[in-house]
Amino acid sequence: MSELTAWRTMSDSEQEQKIQQIQGQHSTHTCSQCGQPAYCEISAGKETCWCFELTKRDTSGIPSGTCLCRHCLEKLPLL
Numbered sequence: 001m002s003e004l005t006a007w008r009t010m011s012d013s014e015q016e017q018k019i020q021q022i023q024g025q026h027s028t029h030t031c032s033q034c035g036q037p038a039y040c041e042i043s044a045g046k047e048t049c050w051c052f053e054l055t056k057r058d059t060s061g062i063p064s065g066t067c068l069c070r071h072c073l074e075k076l077p078l079l
């Protein structure tokens with residue numbers, strides 16, 4: 001829900017950038033789970049990341065310091 005609200009307040013260029021991030025056209029690293037391009041906003045110099053907006057997942061099986069792509073993060077069990 002919060003992501004949808006944020007979406008409506010975004011400018012066209014921000015929306016376009018977001019789509020490119022989701023599609024992997026913008027990437028900062030490779031997902032350690034699936035090897036697909038993933039985007040971390042922290043790595044890109046921002047203070048927060050899109051993953052903060054997701055419901056908290058159980059990342060105990062993931063080595064610390066590695067970011068997953070949206071797809072893999074959403075597949076993790078909820079805490």
Ligand SMILES: [Zn+2]
Pocket residue numbers: 031032033034035036068069070071072073
């Ligand atoms: Zn992945």
